[in-house]
Amino acid sequence: MCWKRDGFESHEGKVGVLLADGSEPGPVYFDMGSGAYFHESTDWWVYTGDSHRPAATAMRGSCACGWRGERTVPIDWKKINPDYPHDYDVSGPERDWEAHMDDVAARAVKLPEDVDTLLSRLQERLDQLVDEHPLAVLKAVGELESAAAVFGPLATRFITGGRQEAISQVATALGMTEQAAGSRLRHYQHLTF
Numbered sequence: 119m120c121w122k123r124d125g126f127e128s129h130e131g132k133v134g135v136l137l138a139d140g141s142e143p144g145p146v147y148f149d150m151g152s153g154a155y156f157h158e159s160t161d162w163w164v165y166t167g168d169s170h171r172p173a174a175t176a177m178r179g180s181c182a183c184g185w186r187g188e189r190t191v192p193i194d195w196k197k198i199n200p201d202y203p204h205d206y207d208v209s210g211p212e213r214d215w216e217a218h219m220d221d222v223a224a225r226a227v228k229l230p231e232d233v234d235t236l237l238s239r240l241q242e243r244l245d246q247l248v249d250e251h252p253l254a255v256l257k258a259v260g261e262l263e264s265a266a267a268v269f270g271p272l273a274t275r276f277i278t279g280g281r282q283e284a285i286s287q288v289a290t291a292l293g294m295t296e297q298a299a300g301s302r303l304r305h306y307q308h309l310t311f
């Protein structure tokens with residue numbers, strides 16, 4: 119179970135767990151039979167302590183950006199139905215992640231109102247058009263990609279001026295992780311050559 123917020127794709131949230139010593143465990147590996155492939159999971163409900171798995175004692179909100187909630191909630195394994203772990207109340211960690219996302223969104227650059235309205239209207243229209251005239255949608259997407267290829271590199275040059283430390287500022291302004299911001303900047307820098 120993951121939590122997502124539109125416009126902040128690199129900030130995927132989920133329930134994180136802690137062991138009794140306060141550490142965060144690594145993934146649990148499952149042998150699915152013969153072969154070299156082992157399935158791995160970091161879903162909170164796999165840390166039961168059974169079959170040589172680590173035993174989680176508490177949960178907290180967790181984000182792909184590295185953020186971890188300060189508040190922890192004890193896990194009562196006796197109240198968890200192993201067939202329906204999604205029925206267990208994880209609303210506390212989810213609320214903490216939502217608060218983290220509110221903070222991320224508050225620090226992100228706001229689009230000018232006319233641009234925001236224009237993009238919203240375009241998305242609505244493309245959503246309507248995809249059933250009626252999918253070729254027109256592909257043409258519109260091609261036009262958007264062409265605009266991105268022109269304006270993305272131009273904006274990148276203005277923002278970075280070749281400075282590596284700009285990645286952190288871009289990440290905050292766009293509400294994404296530094297890794298995602300660096301990838302986006304490198305993509306647009308690559309288009310300039």
